[in-house]
Amino acid sequence: MTAASHAVADLSEVRDRDHLYIDGAWVEPNGTGRTDVESPSTEKVVASVVNGDDVDTDRAVQAAHRAFREWSETPRDERIAAVERLAAALDSRRNALGGLIASEVGMPLEQATTAQATMPVGVLEATARAAKSYEWEESVGNSLVVRQPAGVVAAITPWNFPLHQIAAKVGPALVAGCTVVLKPSAVAPLNGFAFAECVAESGIPPGVFNLVPGRGSVVGEAMVSHPLVSVVSLTGSVESGARVGQVAAQGIKRVCLELGGKSANVLLDDADLDTAIPSAVSQAFVNSGQACNALSRLLVPRRLLAGVEERLVAEVGRIVVGDPFEPGVTMGPVVNAAQRESVREHIGGALRSGARLIAGGAEAPPGLATGYYLSPTVFSDVTSEMPIAQEEVFGPVLVVQPYDDEDGAVTIANSTPFGLSGGVWSADRARALSVAHRLRTGQVKINGVRTRDHFDAPFGGYGLSGLGRELGRFGIDEFTEVTSILG
Incomplete structure (x- = not known):
């Protein structure tokens, strides 16, 4: 890497992370392990992050559960405005996020800035627009059909387009009135911390969004099996999706799986x-x-x-x-x-x-x-x-x-x-x-x-490519339950 390239790359987000984001605050983890973040271009460790454990996961889910009632009853216009503020907060960090993702994923800096750091902004903005015209209520015969917030969401995201996938899950969950616990990929977790900082800057109430990094076998399993989680949204491998489906089925949870492709x-x-x-x-x-x-x-x-x-x-x-x-x-x-x-x-x-x-x-x-x-x-x-x-x-x-x-x-x-x-x-x-x-x-x-x-437009797959859809009004559907009010 040349001196000139260092000069144009904003690497301010590439740093160690020592706290979890739970209930609106950065807190010490109960878990004791750490994950090293390796640069794929240099093979060197560029940062490390704390790992949560099942105790931390329970803390986060409990916080999301406590926050759910008030957030679900918050006027939709206010929830939508919060997601718009979140998009603006991410946009203000675009260059730093581009440098961050180039560091932990390896995509060329210019592409990382114009795609990896820009797409999540576009996703959140599009989600807010979709929510403004979303059919939250409709008359069907003599019945009123109402879409209600589904509950606490466990969001598990991948390393390849990490911020995009975080936005594609968190944005529609928030406008729907759900609360969220996010587990970012252990391969590229740093961007999840930057996203949490943007959540805090956006004035989103405590407990509505929580961040617990860690291993899928520990934090992921604890999230999916937690009795207070209502929806699991995962982007990952077919094997990961099958495991999530297996664990979630024991609690009769709704799952949205965006898995592999051979297009x-x-x-x-x-x-x-x-x-x-x-x-x-x-x-x-x-x-x-x-x-x-x-x-x-x-x-x-x-x-x-x-x-x-x-x-x-x-x-x-x-x-x-x-x-x-x-x-x-x-x-x-x-x-x-x-x-x-x-x-x-x-x-x-x-x-x-x-x-x-x-x-x-x-x-x-x-x-x-x-x-x-x-x-x-x-x-x-x-x-x-x-x-x-x-x-x-x-x-x-x-x-x-x-x-x-x-x-x-x-x-x-x-x-x-x-x-x-x-x-x-x-x-x-x-x-x-x-x-x-x-x-x-x-x-x-x-x-x-x-x-x-x-x-x-909806995004999701047939067969081994998964269940459910993301983006636009179809993405909001995944985080709602349907109530028929008769008479």
């Missing part, structure tokens, strides 16, 4: 390749491919395969891998050594199964021996039977699957147990829409649109 980007034979290929590369390799909704499979008409491969190799060659704080870098490292090893195992498996490597591979680019770097990798001639076409890699790996006709493309797109996102490219929008209607997935992007430009 298909379908190029129809009339697609504008000059636009489609750069977009396909961008949407596959964003955040080093560590995105649940990454379009990690590119479906290509067989007769266009050779030309598409040539374009892909050229476009991938323009990706600049390196230190996230260096100007001009467009892809940083993966988050840690375990993730790098997992991606390497997927690459090795793809080679053994007969996939044809056309770009990248298992090694880091030259000159990047320190840090968890990988080369952007593309496989072609991938069939649906290969593990690389079925399993989420969560790294910078794109697979190309040729198809013979439109029906074949739909069959391939729907051939995985996931269904989170997808894309269709065509010069004929009606044709693209026709294909989109046939895809078994929670979201389909026509001609390269981005989720972050549509925060009012």
